[in-house]
Amino acid sequence: MRGSLLASHRRGVQRFKQAAVMAVKSAKIKLLLGCCIGFTLLALAGRASDFMGWTNYADSIDQVAPPGKGYAIVMNTWKRYDLLKQSISHYASCGGLDSIHIVWSEPNPPSDSLVKLLNHIVEQKSRGSARQVELAFDINKEDSLNNRFKEIPNLKTDAVFSIDDDVIFPCSSVEFAFTVWRSAPDAMVGFVPRAHWVDKSQANKDYYTYGGWWSVWWTGTYSMVLSKAAFFHKKYLRLYTNEMPASIREFTTKNRNCEDIAMSFLVANATGAPPIWVKGKIFEIGSTGISSLGGHSERRTLCVNRFVAEYGRMPLIPTSVKAVDSRNSWYW
Numbered sequence: 001m002r003g004s005l006l007a008s009h010r011r012g013v014q015r016f017k018q019a020a021v022m023a024v025k026s027a028k029i030k031l032l033l034g035c036c037i038g039f040t041l042l043a044l045a046g047r048a049s050d051f052m053g054w055t056n057y058a059d060s061i062d063q064v065a066p067p068g069k070g071y072a073i074v075m076n077t078w079k080r081y082d083l084l085k086q087s088i089s090h091y092a093s094c095g096g097l098d099s100i101h102i103v104w105s106e107p108n109p110p111s112d113s114l115v116k117l118l119n120h121i122v123e124q125k126s127r128g129s130a131r132q133v134e135l136a137f138d139i140n141k142e143d144s145l146n147n148r149f150k151e152i153p154n155l156k157t158d159a160v161f162s163i164d165d166d167v168i169f170p171c172s173s174v175e176f177a178f179t180v181w182r183s184a185p186d187a188m189v190g191f192v193p194r195a196h197w198v199d200k201s202q203a204n205k206d207y208y209t210y211g212g213w214w215s216v217w218w219t220g221t222y223s224m225v226l227s228k229a230a231f232f233h234k235k236y237l238r239l240y241t242n243e244m245p246a247s248i249r250e251f252t253t254k255n256r257n258c259e260d261i262a263m264s265f266l267v268a269n270a271t272g273a274p275p276i277w278v279k280g281k282i283f284e285i286g287s288t289g290i291s292s293l294g295g296h297s298e299r300r301t302l303c304v305n306r307f308v309a310e311y312g313r314m315p316l317i318p319t320s321v322k323a324v325d326s327r328n329s330w331y332w
Helices: 002-046 048-052 081-091 112-125 145-149 171-183 213-219 235-243 246-255 259-271 296-311
Strands: 071-076 097-104 134-139 159-164 193-198 208-211 229-233 276-278
Touching: 071 081, 071 145, 081 097, 081 112, 081 171, 112 134, 145 235, 145 246, 145 259, 159 171, 171 229, 171 276, 193 213, 208 213, 208 296, 229 235, 235 259, 246 259, 246 296, 259 296
Parallel strands: 071 097, 071 159, 097 134
Antiparallel strands: 159 229, 193 208
């Protein structure tokens, strides 16, 4: 009888130990799950602005350039006033911005109401920043795509951010691209890469084909960044207007295409180096454009070969380098 009681007591103690071990394991699992959920929520909260749209990441020291060392936006537009207002309203709040220059090539000058409204938007959006952003309309009598690269008198900044009125990038992406450009100010630094390659199907071994985004995605290689969203030094505005072969400007005006390829050729010819592709999320707010027309790639291929003939060689240099802001990446 006594032996039976002792055995029963031991079994009870053993069950208690097992229950205690299981409870501890369960608590550890719950704690681990809680930590995982907590870290996930913190990560999501840190990136909520990115998911929600165009608002900035938290301010960081290097997002605001020293006085006089910011950048100027040169924005190409054409009879899309709603898009223009939307773009100006967004970019006016970016920290390193010094001035906005709207390339105006329409037959009629901008209305007083439009000018007044855009100046009000810029004043409101840039209030409280390190500098008061200036807004200017660069009026052109001739309707030409070359107008976006005309030299701007008395431009205060060395850096130019060339942008179309129908694309939006978060200010954090723009500021990061600006820091990349500051590390290589002679290079063209942008968000939209394109490629070229030798067309081996042609008898002429020096015949080239223009490659769009899918070519870049498939090969991981590019040789141009388009001026619809790119940083470059202001000196290239002077070179494009005054020193690049006039026949190239005439060709782009006549064909209403390829001014961005012409700028890529110009910079590559001057530097002997490739551009730099920066990772960034792009928000297309426009619905139509030149690239949506049929035969676009064929016309771009024609431009590439025409410019090669003008320069007497192929100056574009392929590369696979991509600049990524590691602070905002989920993984290395």
